[in-house]
Amino acid sequence: MSYHNLEIDTEFIACLRRLDERAFGKLFHACSGLVYSIAMGLLGDRQAAEDALQEIFFKVYKALPDFEGEKLTSWIGRIAQNHCFDMLRQAKRAVVTSVKPIDDLDISQLEPVSDEFPDFLNSLSLLEREVVILKKVEGLSYKEISQLTGKKEGTLRNIMLKSLQLLRGKLDEK
Amino acid sequence: MKNSCENFILLLQDYPETAIDKESQEHLAVCENCRKLLENHNQSFDLLKSQLTLSPQKKQQIFARIHQTIAAEKTQESNTPFSTFLAWLFAHRLQLVLPVVILAFGIMFFSQNNPDSKIQISGSAVILRNMEKIELDQKSLQLALGEKISLLKGRLNLFWNEIETVAIDGRLDFSAADMSIKAQSGEAVMNFTPSAKGYLIETRRSLLKIVGTTIKLELTDNSDVIFVEKGKIEWALHDNSRKGEAAAGIRILIRADNRGSLTVEESPFAQMNSADGAIASQSPDPGVKLIKSGKDWVFQEIEPSGAEKKQ
Ligand SMILES: [Zn+2]
Secondary structure (H helix, E strand, O other): OHHHHOOOOHHHHHHHHOOOHHHHHHHHHHHHHHHHHHHHHHHOOHHHHHHHHHHHHHHHHHHHHHOOOOOHHHHHHHHHHHHHHHHHHHHHHHHOOOOOOHHHOOHHHOOOOOOOOOHHHHOOOHHHHHHHHHHHOOOOOHHHHHHHHOOOHHHHHHHHHHHHHHHHHHHHHO | OOHHHHHHHHHHOOOOOOOOOHHHHHHHHHOHHHHHHHHHHHHHHHHHHHHOOOOHHHHHHHHHHHHHHHHHHHHHHHHOHHHHHHHHHHHOOOHHHHHHHHHHHHHHHHHHOOOOOOEEEEEEEEEEEOOEEEEOOOOOEEEOOOOEEEEEEEEEEEEEOOEEEEEEEEEEEEEEEOOEEEEEEEEEEEEEOHHHOOOEEEOOOEEEEEOOOEEEEEEOOOEEEEEEEEOEEEEEEOOOOOEEEEEOOEEEEEEEOOOOOEEEEEEEOOOOOOOOOOOOOOOOOOOEEEEEEOOEEEEEEOOOOOOOOOO
């Protein structure tokens, strides 16, 4: 995948930090697929994911001058994930009359059902679904997903195993 | 479930990064369940991959919108340097030196941004303003600096400080500011009067400097086509990677490919009938050049001549 070697190019990173338009265009075309996958995984809706993609890259643009040479992919992935979590919290706040502070709302409790996904993915939590998409669709390593989500690699492997067992379970039902 | 079936599902955790080893291949040969699982795994994730892939057109559209948001923010920032500056002064308890600094700053400020500048449109045209359809019918309408307008049909004349600068004919989403027009999309013929010399047209991909010109624009999501009907323009891509001059009879095609990289082609075309809506065009002005200095576009004089040029 094209974003895997972006990090190595220090000159490219320097161009990004001074908001060179060409470099930003290159970054968008390399990473928009990853960001869209994260947004779809968490939001489960095409239109919402497209809007999120736009807003996330605007945030990325504003944050680029402060980017400190860590992994670009996981940095963008985290911005994307946090943005979607914020959207989900707002949506949840709109429907739930909760006295809990917003930060206590657990993303993993949110309804993951979307007709965009096969059944076995809808049986997972939102975060689990995101992990499976990052692994199987975006081809990230467990290490990269761990940097992005903050979950331990062992946890991620368990999530993957759970999704495969669900897939096998669906086959047995047939 | 047999042990080897469990081993196979563990292997799928890392598949396809990790290939199916010999042992698992042997297991697959004898276990229909695991064969079905592998087949379904591949089908499900291939389908998901295709569902989660944005078309190049969609990507381009979204990127254009990001570009627009960034540009809009930049305009907003540059429109309020004075108030930002005042806020900064007060925040730093520098009221005492204020009068002196205001004087110095005021000179800078007003020389860049004429406080009296007014933009008006009139003509026989249908426009969309704030989601409202308006029939101009020769009425004159005042626009705010940078306000977005869509010309739906007909022809409108744009006046800057009550001097007609351009007639726009066709369909165009645009906004006008001091000495510049931002053209988003559409197809239109733009006839500039001599007073529009030095005007800038900014499209999503390029900057065009007007030197007594009639041009026709065809702006789409994937390309800018600029027909220079009369006079001459200077053009440059936003990243300044390519720029040039085009005289009457030249068509400039700026095209974005799937990955967003731009190609520029210049070629001759058959011009419109010059009697059609002709506004006096001046001889091309060789005295100013558009150059990029840092993030800003500036005009650089090549030879000291024109009294009407202002920086
Ligand atoms: Zn088996």
